[in-house]
Amino acid sequence: MDTILCDELLQEIFLRLPPTSSSAVSLVSKRWLRLFRSSISRLSLHLSPHNSTPPLLSSFLSHFPFLFSLSLTTAADTSTFSDLLLLSAASSCPNLRHIQLLNSPVSLFPLLSLSTSCPHLCSLSIALSRPLSFHWLLSFHSLKDLSIVFNTGQFDSYKLNSTDSAIGNSETELQLETLGLSGIQHCDYGLSWLWRSCKQLKKLQLRSCYAIGDESSLSSFVECLIGLQEVELWTCRAIIDEVLSKLAENCTSLKCLSVYDGGSRQGLLQFITQSQCNLQKLNFRLPLDLQNNHLMAAAENFRGLTSLRLQSCCLVTGEGLNSIGIAMSDQIEELALINCDVVEREPGLLTTLGQNLRRLRKLDLSYNEMLFDKELVSMLFSCSYLSELKLRGCKGLTNVTMVSMFKSCKYLESVDIMYCCGIEAEAIELFVLNLPRLRQLQVEESKIMWASK
Template identity: 70%
Template sequence: MIENSNAELPIENLSLSGTRACDSSLNWLWRSCKKLKRLQLRSCEGIGDTASVSSFVECLNGLQEVELRTCRTIVDRVLLKLAENCKSLTSLLVYDGGSKEGLLQFISLSRCNLLKVDLRLPLDLDNNHLLAMAENFNGLSTLRLQSCCLITGEGLKTLAVAMSNGLEELALIHCDVVKREPGLLATLGQNLRRLRKLDLSHNAMLVDKELISMLVSCNNLSELNLRGCKRLSNVAVVSMFKSCKHLESVDIRACCGIEVEAIRVICSEFSSVETDTERAA
């Protein structure tokens, strides 16, 4: 009886897990959700039967945020439907399950003004995707890449040049390219001077020299995440505060090479910032 109802649900955020291609009940759900702004799909193998697919397309029109986590069997279809039917999308997250061709097609065909892209695709993201983003997504303000093994410095440099005037947040989490290509971070820093948030966490081989060479150019940083960067030392911390005068948040958990003396420097710097703020107030 419910499935035959034409009632529209006032739902803006929808999160589904474990859906299958044979789920006919999804037809009613998609048909009833015309006000969706955020859609999360986790470990999903389908978006419903044949009738459900057309209803799914109808609810994409106003979507602003989409998250696809471990949805390898449907990611191509969903991305293609988004590219064809959604102009309002501003944020896309795809983790653990993608398709090189499907993702490249989405980037090339999409007509939306994406502001945030967050990808964890170890074997499904390469330089072709970065070059396509540099051409079509130059309005990005946030780019987060995790465990992306196939990208190289060439792709990242091209991307940095294209996004030099707008990118405010960059994450290269557990990305081999950071250790493979000395000097890469320095080049990124020189091109991305408007960065306010930088996440280089879990790059265990990142050394002081490489980090410092980037921070020299990133004078506007307010947040810096270095969690799990085991080879950094006290030298990096001292340089951090010399270059970045606007830091408000620093994460150095699991940084074994940073000692108590450097922690005191951080505490002292943040205490000074708080005192100056109180005086201004």
């Protein structure tokens, strides 16, 4: 059999095998091991200075000629080891399209070497130490996606060197479409040039940021907002008002806004009421900042809204959610109420939402532990076109819900019932047998093993 199958056919077979079979494939023969490695395009490695020297890493990576994506993590907290890892990856994997190394900061020289050795690199995720410098970005001509974590440490202000000063005054335009920055401080110089050079941005993600740069960065920051389509703000309470205000004033192309763990009631309301964009997706995890008036304003101003995702939003009630349901009855296709106690506080809310949101395709009610069969079943009766349903961690549900799902929702393709203690294996087996469209089911392995017997 080994001699009958050609290399190309074997590689195609390897690509279709489940991940659990990979270890067995590599043990068949040296030929199979070589072909299996040649078929791998993505690799994640955890390395330690004690057992992973750069020569060993280079030798190992050389066995994967078609590696496109490489993720490296290390227990070391020094930039020296990270620099050596990046240099090894650059020299061994010329076809890389994406590389990630976030544990410890890297230096300038490995980055320049990476840009030369991997000319097709389009996605880069790294950590940098202060003082910040971005002139190395000019060497990456194919880079579209950039994520940078600014290493914690001393935040004393510093003077720009001659190179940073020269590039700070240049008018270079980068090709970046996605930019993610974590940990910006008030003392961080150099960001003004980065903002000004990112005029093709489609997505901006800020995490744990206390500023958008030094005093001169605000006017440059506005320049990168004009064409944005998606913004994510994670734990950025210090700058949330400023960012939302500038978005409302300067960005009309925004389609998706996500705010997690750090909002501003007034700033959020001002954005919703004053923004001129045709927002389609709202995604909030704001336990103490999101209120009904925000949802009512969204129902009035964002008529094109198709997706509303709320997580741990404790101050929202049925009044706010029903305003969305009534105003957007013909638009909303995705609704998520994850760990939102309004599901428990207001009986009948889900029934009303189901009756209003007739075009609902995706529903996520995960981690509502006090959600019971009666409430969910009455909602599913009206949501007959659902294709995706997530009920992870809903411990109050039983087999009754499973029966209702395959009777009411014939178009379900993806279902998540992990950690639903009241749902038994018999009901899962019956559910699978009665839903021919089902493509993905997430459930505990023990229940699947029982059903398969």
